[in-house]
Amino acid sequence: MNSATLAEWSNAAVYASMVTLTFSLIAFAINFSARGQRGVARQSAAVSVSVGGAGATAADEERRTSPAEDLRGRRAGNIGLALAWLAFGLLLMGTTLRGIWAGRVPWGNMYEYSLSSGVAILGVYLVWSLRRDLRWLGLPIVGATLLTLGLAVTVLYTEAAQLVPALKSWWLVIHVSAAAICGGAFTFAASTAGLYLWRDRAERKDRVRGAVANLPAAAKLDLLTYRVLAFAFPLWTFAVIAGAIWAENAWGRYWGWDPKETWAFITWVIYAGYLHARSTAGWRGRRAAYIAILGWAAFLINYFGVNLFVNSLHSYAGV
């Protein structure tokens, strides 16, 4: 296969993945708006679900749901999840082909990095969804992935080129893959934190009706956010340390307050704050959720802002 065909196949796979994701998004939207798709009884057996101030028990909620609606919503969720797996496969293929085409890891510019971010966001979600029912989270996750890929193919698209010498290092693989997985996990956690805020408000006001009733209880959302960030924070710490080792090797200093480094530090400090806030009276709950979203915002500023608008040693966007 010559390189032009490889390039076409890579682009075709990315576009096919986006089309699949669009359908997955629609399916998840139906799933989200349909009521009671979550099989409340099934999960309440394992964990005691508290619907909080709503005063309604899981059984009440289930009783209010008609079987037909229940089935439709669940089926839509399953379709969404299956399509997300398909899109993940296609995207992985597109990214891999891109790497083969360029003859290196596909992280040489922002287009390629965005593809990998899409893989990471979807990947973190799908792997986690093997362990528990996360169909309710499909909408924001697939939405975020589509947005990332949309930006990638429109604004950030670059032809494959060889790596500039500064990127020719094994640390590229280690440092960038860790950062990309963290990006996926941060996106995941920001989604669950946002949904937590929504659900929590409904529970406080005693109005757990409509789409918000489809979400897990606020306490569960909070716990899920924590679990994902408890996984992502050490990985982010590792990504920063790996970056420092690489910087020492490439630029002669391990930390130089380059804008990218500064924002990595800010992101780290915010998530450290999150972990502490969650164990501090008066900060856990809503405040902690806002901090988790703030951390994601810092990550995004670092990703888009520093690459595109700031003069940084990390400006490899190629745009």
Place this chain on the structure above:
Amino acid sequence: MAPAPTPPPLGAGGFLRWMWRQLTSMRIALILLFCLAVAAIPGSVLPQRGVDPVLVNAWISDAPTWGPILDRLGFFDVYAAPWFAAIYLLLFISVIGCVLPRTMHHIRALRTNPPPAPRRLTRMKEYRQFQLATSADEVLGNVEARLRSRRWRVSRGGDPQQGWVAAEKGYARETGNLVFHAALIALLIAVSYGSLFGWRGNVIVREGGGFSNTLTQYDAWGAGRMVSPDALDPFSITLTDFQVEFDRDSTQRGSPLLFEADVTVAPEPGEPTFTDAIRVNEPLSLGGAKVFLVGHGYAPQMIIRDADGRVVYDDNTIVLPQDGNQTSTGVMKAPDALPQLGFQALFLPTAAVDGVRGPHSTFPDTDDPAMFISAWIGDLGLDDGVPQSVYRLETDAMTQIGLRAIRPGEVWQLPDGVGSVEFGEIQRWASFQIAHDPGKEPALIAAGAALVGLMLSLFVKRRRVWIRATTGANGDTVVEVAALARHDETDLTDDVDAAVAAAEGRDR
């Protein structure tokens, strides 16, 4: 009647105690953390002295009102500013104030046995009850031995008819937590140590040229307070060849594919030399220092003759790149000519001229090199004793006499017969950063310890298991197993399963 609440003790001692309690509270630590995050932001938006001093000066002169004010407040050197240091020092004091008492507490906990079983085990999140034919004593003996071998801390009490075993595991969570915080303090100390005892120099070397590791040879030099510049390792390096290769095909045309500096190194004067290649990402280690390749550019040979045809300047003039295509600027000064001659030069490795950008280079390699020269005559101002930059021409006391583009091998006869400029061959130069940072290994160890501690503190679960065995009316033994996690939402079924298996005399 209840006694009236005593007011907080006034006076210096009481106030200090109150301050200390506030500072070491988690709430203040959190606020300090967020202050730290916010305080770090301006350094990523405004240019910083440590990174780009030229840009800082340009910024200040462009903003005559705010520039100097921000400068006074340290906004162009945020990470060395007193207010930034105040935040992280307060934060670290807060951390120490929190970690020390917790360490004491943890050490005590490591020496004490797990507390006895509470009376009502049924209240625990995990609770199971069953009957066994073995005696209560044997059941508890089984549990004790098996849990101990699985590295639980175990204590046992009660009497043969009704006894209990209490077991606890997961002390590594708190150990990891303490290690993490201690390692962060160690990291700060390592960074400070490195900046006190480390040094860093930059030097530009032309092909065929060299330098030795002494202070006077560096173009730029910075060192910590505890560094003695006389004690530098006496190595020297010669740049034999500098290889570059640029991308010519793809859309990222002009981006570099290869930088390689081939060097000959003499570790000490008189010692045998060796050759090596320094690339980006592949520095050369020499003693305690590392030599990094950080930049490259061109050094076109310029020969200047005065009115009599006497050579007054013959040098491979270093020109500094201004963009990715190596549009470069430089200056030549001929103080021995009479009157003195000065030249501002624009070197273009691949020359192009257009109406908008003027003369500029379109490719970083020497495909079509040209030199745009502006000639000045008059007083160079070198005799005032004020040090001048070699990259800047002071034109206050000079007049421009001509402007011309020449190519290699060409000679430009200056107007009025004041002399000539000849463009010789083109050399390359490479710039190196030589750095010695004795704090970096300790910093790496501290960072690694922090990471390990962090993972322990997040992934290890601290939990307790209680087993009570009571001899029942029919001679059977009633066994109760309960478990409790120190942190909510921990799944304890595995631990209870293990305890049940142990009570039954099984391993699993």
